[in-house]
Amino acid sequence: MFNLLSRAPSSAKNDILSGLTVALALIPEAVAFAFVANVEPLVGLYAAFIVGLITAIFGGRPGMISGATGALAVVMVSLVLDHGVEYLFATVLLMGLLQILAGVFKLGKFIRMVPHPVMLGFVNGLAIVIFLAQLGQFKVPDGAGGQMWMTGSALYIMLGLVALTMAIIHFLPKLTTAVPSSLVAIVTVTGLVIGLDLEARTVLDFLKGMTGNEAATIAGGLPQFHIPMVPFNLETLQIIFPYALILAAIGLIESLLTLSLIDEITETRGHSNKECIGQGAANVTCGFFGAMGGCAMIGQSMININSGGRSRLSGISAALMLLAFIIFASSLIEMIPLAALVGVMFMVVLGTFEWASFKMMKRVPLSDAFVIVLVSGVTVITDLAIAVCVGVIVSALVFAWQHAKHIYTTNYIDKEGSKVYELHGPLFFGSVKNFADLFDVKNDPKDVIVEFKYSRVADHSAIEAIDSLADKYNKAGKKLHLRHLSKDCTELLHKARDLVEVNVIEDPTYKVASDKLA
Known part of the structure; x- marks a missing residue:
């Protein structure tokens, strides 16, 4: 219209x-x-x-x-x-x-x-x-x-x-x-x-x-060079x-x-x-x-x-x-x-x-509809910059909450007798609790492999979760291997680096933003 x-x-x-x-x-x-x-x-x-x-x-x-x-x-x-x-x-x-x-x-x-x-x-x-x-x-x-x-x-x-x-x-x-x-x-x-x-x-x-001035006018000359005094x-x-x-x-x-x-x-x-x-x-x-x-x-x-x-x-x-x-x-x-x-x-x-x-509004997720209304309201009440920042933060939190529930594993015993946990979904601050609950340290065999081919280590919370899991297996007298971590994920790991087993050739490369878009 x-x-x-x-x-x-x-x-x-x-x-x-x-x-x-x-x-x-x-x-x-x-x-x-x-x-x-x-x-x-x-x-x-x-x-x-x-x-x-x-x-x-x-x-x-x-x-x-x-x-x-x-x-x-x-x-x-x-x-x-x-x-x-x-x-x-x-x-x-x-x-x-x-x-x-x-x-x-x-x-x-x-x-x-x-x-x-x-x-x-x-x-x-x-x-x-x-x-x-x-x-x-x-x-x-x-x-x-x-x-x-x-x-x-x-x-x-x-x-x-x-x-x-x-x-x-x-x-x-x-x-x-x-x-x-x-x-x-x-x-x-x-x-x-x-x-x-x-x-x-x-x-x-x-x-x-x-101005409150009856002689007010927009008339003027050219802008003059002026160093701030x-x-x-x-x-x-x-x-x-x-x-x-x-x-x-x-x-x-x-x-x-x-x-x-x-x-x-x-x-x-x-x-x-x-x-x-x-x-x-x-x-x-x-x-x-x-x-x-x-x-x-x-x-x-x-x-x-x-x-x-x-x-x-x-x-x-x-x-x-x-x-x-x-x-x-x-x-x-x-x-x-x-x-x-x-x-x-x-x-x-x-x-x-x-x-x-x-x-x-009727066709998108409720969270998206909420963000639209929220940003519109904050724009009117405050200013555009605050509204956009609020909207991005809320959208990020909604994304984190939704993807925290998407982490799971498929488990099997390989030909060497090691138990493989094939991890699916991102590992980040929102999903670390669910990640910890996926492993059976007590009943697992002596050798355990976590396969990260379909997962991604995203932040410091994820590193701490992996390190904590490695400590649990160490205390149980078992060895934990991390396989197919991407290069940037490997660089994040410090405490567990002596336990990491990485296949560099098959590691994927991740890029977040490209300068070509700008």
Whole structure:
């Protein structure tokens, strides 16, 4: 029902027009996130330009849009309040260096190990977060320094313009795909408001409400080179490093999950390690040009993809047009009704949310359904990085619990009279108790062989279980042999190494993750 993906072929025209649409949608988001972080609007707008441009050129995912984000802003605000904005610039600089190191050491590939239920929960939770964020546009100043919900004609006009925007975006592609429907909707609604002189809140009204300044504007010049004015000593490092580490982790998690989502939608493959380096380079640049830093933006990325943007040109166009708006056309952008931008974001919500997950709930294991709901809820309540970490941990625990029950042996006496326990299933912390119960030390013959051809020694708990079993057989005056252990398993064994009997030629080789995936 809500398949909003543009089927228009990739072209320079589509990329440039899509970039224009994205640039218009970036402005209120960047301003809002700047105020969340307690910094000036231009600090957020410059971040959207710098991060958007550099990641579009050097990142690993063409078509993905990056800029200032709320997930980072909520972490930055305490640093700014406690130490000032100069410490924020230093932190963003260090954050970028950490992200570059993550790319150099090829850590980006591990995002491929995020389970699919966690991805579904991430997408659904993010759609809800985007939706809830738009509800703030239905509030107006109450005259006492607070906010109140719209009522009366103002509310009806707002709802009508939002509905018109959504209708244009939905139905125009059925008639033509020559221009992005989102851009047509924004231009049409803006012209309607100006032509009919409707009382509708604009980007300028939003900016005035956020600043409390009637002279507020998004106008500005080029970003200026600026070395963070902080003492370059150990004390400064102790202040900024914890923030930089958290921001780097959140930025990479959000960026790489967005990359995976765009991969799935476009049926292409991005490069996660290259994206880490691109994000890091962008944030280092932000640190030197007085910007708040950022990461991938799923909402704007979806607008870009839905509008036909596929190549790096779309992201470059969005960034350059945003800068052009700041320098040359701020007065025109400030006239855009917020209702048009809200309508665009509502359509992003409808296209982002995995509606099929409701039907899927009945068909997948209960544990997977729980993970989807859990990650969605944690995303809404806290932030994306925490939600993904919680989802991965819960999925891993469920996996461990289920596979702990899958260990068993088939037993026989070989031609030398030794009893062979042919072990099936992984030996790890969850299965060590069941493993110990599989052996009959008292009644076994003098020579016992544990065949690991169909098993895998996974962790230190497994080593201790094997060592404990060897001790039991030693005390009973019997000898235990371990056969067909893989090379990495053999290296893990220490205490029982004099008892190990390994056939190196037949040992399998195991690999967990390949750099080729990144």
